[in-house]
Amino acid sequence: MKKRILLTTVAAALAAGSATADPVKLTVWSDTARIEPFKAFDAAHDNIELDIVTVAPPDQTAKLQLAMRSGDDVPDVIFMAELQQIAQLSTRRSNYLMDLSDKVDATVVDSFLPSSLSPCETGDGRLLCLRNDLAHFITWYNKPKFDELGLAVPATWEEFEKIGEVAAQNGMIVGTGTQPTPVMNMLIAGGCEPGFLVEGSTDTIKIDMANDGCVAAAGMVDRMRANGALSPHGPFEPSFVTDVKDGKLLMFNGPTWFGEHVMRPLYELDGGIVAASESLKFQDQEQPVAWSWGGGVFGGYHKSEHPDEVVQLIEWMTTDTGLQGKATTMPAHADSSAVWKDRVASDPWYAATDVYDKMEASAPYGHPSYAGYRFDIMAAFAKIDGASDDSIVDKLADYAAEIENSAKVAGYKIAN
Amino acid sequence: MTQISAPNSDPKKRRRQDRWFIIAMMAPYLALLGFFGIAPVVYAIGLSFMDTIDWVFWGFTNYEFVLNDFRLIEAIQNVFTYVAIWLTMMVVGIAGLSLMLDALPDRTASVLRTSFFLPGAITSSAIVILWLFLLDPAVSPYGALFEALGWENRRQVVSHFGYPVVFALMAYLAYSGGWIVVIGGALKGISKEVVEAAHVDGANQFQIATRVKLPMVWRSLALMAILSFANGIQMFVEPQLMSLAGSTYSRPDWSVNQLAFQYAFNLGDFGASAAMSTMLLGVAIFISLCVVFGTRFYKMD
Missing domain, CATH: 3.40.190.10 (Periplasmic binding protein-like II)
Incomplete structure (x- = not known):
């Protein structure tokens, strides 16, 4: 030293x-x-x-x-x-x-x-x-709309799904059902393991897309895609942006940069609308698990x-x-x-002064396996999800197989 | 008698001079072929047997790696489905359109031919961008049709059409115009007497087109098919550019050529990339030769 x-x-x-x-x-x-x-x-x-x-x-x-x-x-x-x-x-x-x-x-x-x-x-x-x-996922929401509809800010994915139902009834959306990363965030939050390094190893990964939590999370995404709460468009696509500008975005589980980098410059939301809350957890979990983008x-x-x-x-x-x-x-x-x-x-654009506090409080929930891999789980998801209109629950096995194959090509071993 | 001898009366000498003339004429082409055709191929074949980091001879390791890649079969299926759809569209569509244009009065035909050619003036990379809009129900002129079918976003439109159909449509728009002009030229070359004779013999327009004109331009159509085939199995640009529409559409390993690109520029494995390219070239040459000899393409009538 x-x-x-x-x-x-x-x-x-x-x-x-x-x-x-x-x-x-x-x-x-x-x-x-x-x-x-x-x-x-x-x-x-x-x-x-x-x-x-x-x-x-x-x-x-x-x-x-x-x-x-x-x-x-x-x-x-x-x-x-x-x-x-x-x-x-x-x-x-x-x-x-x-x-x-x-x-x-x-x-x-x-x-x-x-x-x-x-x-x-x-x-x-x-x-x-x-x-x-x-860039971990937190919960962004439209505060005036929440007040108007008399909704409480959700802390769990179960509450989030209920808010999704209310949103769908009012012609609003609470996120995207096609953009790979936000959808994967929901699956991983539930317990899906789309290829994470086994602890202490540099080249062995574990894939588990069949555990109960994972299947439950996929089921939630399927239901929310079906009732229209999750938009069929990605958050950067023109149709989505139009919906947001028409005042249809009730909430969005997005990364920490979603406010400053997307909602402000791209969606051009007015001041006093955007507020944030911590990452969500499933009811049976002790604390949230947040993926990053x-x-x-x-x-x-x-x-x-x-x-x-x-x-x-x-x-x-x-x-x-x-x-x-x-x-x-x-x-x-x-x-x-x-x-x-x-x-x-101190920025009046936000509808709350505690946006940063929510980000900081959510930081420890960041998934420990969020790191660089030589295969691309998002590309694998896009390929499998784009192949047919089947539900995600039905496609979990295909997805696991696709990740396993890509990981092997990239030189990883698969743990069982 | 012997005074009137032409400068090159000796046939042997003349042939030798001809040969030098031919070589001189071909030299620029041969030089380019050597530098940019043969040398890279030889280099790639050499590379495909090496480990490109430590530069040691690896035998067939690279080939084994490539042939064991799970994406290979899928990529081959993708490319051949695409080529089958595209070639059918090209041969049927272009033969049909060209024959119909040829039956029209000259002035109308040339206006139509130009309008068919126009989409071909856009390069295939730009066509992809254009199609990304055409396939999005929100902005496409066919949006109402897609919505009537229940396809509410671009992802659904693309997945219902399937990538091979989407790429075949793109490629058809990009290439058909140019070939309609070429086949139109070939049809113009058919002597008027033959067509009139057929007319006098009582053939109608359809019979003239299919029985008289088509057999006389089939060689141009075959040439188009061969070139399009070679072009098609090496497809790269269209699937690669789909990523412009966002990660939902990105297919970096859709075609065989993309796999070769992935090996070199994603894994840094230039040996595997060379092995893949070598095999792809082998297949293209083999199938082209089959078509050329199978149809006795170069045989003069």
Whole structure:
């Protein structure tokens, strides 16, 4: 530890001494939402100059493979909006990510909210990234409509289903029945295990789509799809947006960024409508289980010529309170989250001042297995669900088989 | 007598000169074929027997991996269903439309031909975007029809049609116009006397089209079928771009070529990708040769 402090001091001294020298050039790949933060870093640091390249998140793995293959233009730092990329980019065949465990101080690691770094931690003790934001599912609801209909905010999925019935009778919706991630959140909340790493293992996964809780959750989704409470459209599709603008959205089980990133800019909801509540649980559960949607991470290239600057950049992007406090997403960094909280609490757009508190209270319910896998459970769900109009309950076995096959192709073993 | 000798009276010398001329004419093509056709294929075949990380010889490991992939059978079924539907639409649709156009007065025919060609001016990637709208009941001009059938969202429309039909429709719109022009050209080449003779012999328009004109342009239709087949089994763009409509429609492993792409750019396994591509090329060449020799395509009448 002493040695590290000494090294850090020397490095800092060197960095200070070379401030007047030519700045170090780093290439970064960013999604559109992270361009401004990268620019802010560039402006705040004289010793580092950034070359920012915009890459669409789904294309990133393919483009990196090509870049690493040719050896040219491999970025020093990337933003991974899709957590599968953590797993995809740390294999023998596509070895991109730098192990940060001996480069980031323990104090920095501890400054993140509990368990927010778990997607970055591997079974063998490496740290492959730092987390930008937390994106667990909470409950968003339309407060004026709830008051108008005399409804109580639900705490369980059973209450949620009843509210769905009321919504359907009034021509309203309480979510989406087709977008894979929100539907999967309901299934996983019930107890479905669509391929989670067995504890302590790096390559063995367990699949269980037949337990009672899982089947019950699937049954609930089926009933709510049938009565129209869950929209047949995804939340970004024009039909859904039109419905919302017509005042038909009563509630939505969505990720923490759903307010700032979707309901405000896309749905253009007026102030005083949106409020939030904690993640839901089934009656027989002690506490909720919440899946997440996104919650991106920053990672570096293990062959970068400037590893110190790479670490400096990743740390700043994830822990600078000035930057993270203004983000549209809930910061994973604790101090930044406190700044973010003050902003959200004082924002008159929300119909309640406790939106952040509900997010924070729900954070511990985040599913411990939410991490990057080299297979895509959402793509598997989309494929099986899109194949026919059968109920989800009837398709659970097909879904399990599809995940098992994809996992095997990706090199995982299946535990029984 | 011997004074009037032409410069190349010696037939042997002349043939040799001809040969050099032919080689000179073909050289640019051969160079391109070598660089961009044969070299990559040889490289891919070599790669398919290697582990591309440690660069060791792997024998048939890559082929085994690919052939054991559960998605392969599904992808082959998908692609062949699509090709069967699309080729039928192409052959029947284009032969029918071209023959009908040929029976019309010239001016009307050329206006119609141009209008058929117009959708073909949009590239297949843009066609996908267009179709994503056509298939969404909320914005499609056929929305009322879809709703009458009880298909309330795009997911249901797509799943009731099935992906092969959707892609076949897309590809038909993209490619049919160009081929209608080509087959129209072939029909124009048929001598007027033959058609008039048939008319005098009492043949009606339908008989002229099916008994006289069709047998004379079948070779152009066969060429279209071969090219479309080769094109079809390598389909990639249409299913790949479905992801633009959101994760609900994303099918990254629908076609065989997509699998090859997935191996290389998702798993980083270029050896497996090369093995898949090599096999796909083998199948395409084999089936094309079968069609060419089976129909004695190059035989002159």
